[in-house]
Amino acid sequence: MGGISINDFSQSPSLPVSQSPPAPSLPVSQSPSLPLLPVSQSPSLPLLPVSQSPSLPLLPPLPLLPLLPPLPLLPVSVIMFPIIYSDTFLDHETGSFHPESPQRLEAIVKALKTVSWSDRLQWQHPTNLSERDPLPHIKNHHTNDYIKRVEAIAANGGGFLDGDTVVSPRSYEAALLAVNAWLDGVDTVLETHKPAFVLSRPPGHHAVEKTGMGFCLFSNAAIAAHYALQCTGVKRVAILDWDVHHGNGTQAIVENNPNIAYCSLHQFPAYPGTGRASETGKYNNVLNIPLEPGSHFKNYQLAFSEQVIPFLEGFQGDLLIVSAGYDANQADPLASIKLHPNDYGLFTQQLLTITSGVLFGLEGGYDLSALSESVVATIQACL
Numbered sequence: 516m517g518g519i520s521i522n523d524f525s526q527s528p529s530l531p532v533s534q535s536p537p538a539p540s541l542p543v544s545q546s547p548s549l550p551l552l553p554v555s556q557s558p559s560l561p562l563l564p565v566s567q568s569p570s571l572p573l574l575p576p577l578p579l580l581p582l583l584p585p586l587p588l589l590p591v592s593v594i595m596f597p598i599i600y601s602d603t604f605l606d607h608e609t610g611s612f613h614p615e616s617p618q619r620l621e622a623i624v625k626a627l628k629t630v631s632w633s634d635r636l637q638w639q640h641p642t643n644l645s646e647r648d649p650l651p652h653i654k655n656h657h658t659n660d661y662i663k664r665v666e667a668i669a670a671n672g673g674g675f676l677d678g679d680t681v682v683s684p685r686s687y688e689a690a691l692l693a694v695n696a697w698l699d700g701v702d703t704v705l706e707t708h709k710p711a712f713v714l715s716r717p718p719g720h721h722a723v724e725k726t727g728m729g730f731c732l733f734s735n736a737a738i739a740a741h742y743a744l745q746c747t748g749v750k751r752v753a754i755l756d757w758d759v760h761h762g763n764g765t766q767a768i769v770e771n772n773p774n775i776a777y778c779s780l781h782q783f784p785a786y787p788g789t790g791r792a793s794e795t796g797k798y799n800n801v802l803n804i805p806l807e808p809g810s811h812f813k814n815y816q817l818a819f820s821e822q823v824i825p826f827l828e829g830f831q832g833d834l835l836i837v838s839a840g841y842d843a844n845q846a847d848p849l850a851s852i853k854l855h856p857n858d859y860g861l862f863t864q865q866l867l868t869i870t871s872g873v874l875f876g877l878e879g880g881y882d883l884s885a886l887s888e889s890v891v892a893t894i895q896a897c898l
């Protein structure tokens with residue numbers, strides 16, 4: 516074996532210890548030792564907790580867990596769109612030839628039940644009148660004499676408030692429930708910060724303090740706006756009225772309140788004759804955009820980008836209520852604006868860039884196909 520045993524080292528050709536060149540050493544006093552640092556400044560390594568000490572022996576490997584069966588796939592969370600509606604709104608009967616007919620709601624409901632995304636609609640019944648009395652809210656904005664008048668006409672079998680504003684035997688009840696539906700809509704949007712739609716009749720934006728007019732009985736949008744201001748965290752409410760007619764009633768009720776803004780796009784001249792651009796409210800909180808008969812999408816789009824959106828953004832409301840009338844459609848028999856149903860979806864998309872807290876509430880719209888297609892386009896833009 517030619518290996519070297521440990522003893523062979525002693526035989527290696529090394530210098531005897533005594534002949535080894537002495538290592539240069541300095542006397543202790545001359546040692547270039549580092550200056551002594553106080554303990555607190557010592558650059559010593561931080562002490563590791565025992566559990567992190569690298570000197571611990573390796574733990575034995577954990578036994579392999581048995582493989583769990585895969586979890587079942589859950590459906591992707593689907594956001595439901597609330598619609599507040601009651602068949603009671605069909606009980607406001609206006610006669611065989613009146614454009615503001617129960618068939619309007621029936622057409623909208625039918626359309627919404629047949630769209631491919633109908634399973635994403637959450638139909639809600641408004642709070643019953645026995646559970647919440649809307650009269651205190653209505654009395655804030657309509658005189659007691661007028662409210663009693665509507666109630667009496669209904670109780671006596673029906674009649675007219677003016678040439679085209681009908682009160683049928685069950686109109687009073689329907690109108691009260693409509694107010695509840697709008698209040699529910701406010702609650703829903705404030706709670707979810709998502710859009711909702713109130714499908715109610717009779718409409719409201721022409722009704723003034725002392726009387727209903729223009730198919731309208733109680734001022735739903737204005738009542739809802741004031742109700743919202745009583746809710747926690749709500750300081751300002753904006754109303755956008757895209758019904759083809761100016762919402763004279765809504766404007767009259769809110770224009771002296773600095774915490775409510777009102778913006779209306781409407782045909783001018785047209786019923787009811789109000790809504791000039793010079794009507795700006797006591798606090799510049801009103802924006803009226805009169806549009807000539809024959810106006811179409813490009814006119815509306817320009818108004819949206821240059822006036823409506825900046826106005827609403829500047830106001831910074833905590834809730835946006837849309838008086839959603841659809842009688843600016845080209846097919847509508849009561850006006851001469853040339854919008855198409857899908858245009859309302861585009862307007863809705865633009866509103867949603869400002870806030871998701873939008874409450875839509877039905878006002879006018881009298882061509883049943885255009886009306887129902889427009890409501891579908893509005894809601895689809897929210898999904």
Ligand SMILES: [Zn+2]
Nearest residue numbers: 758759760879
């Ligand atoms: Zn209208």
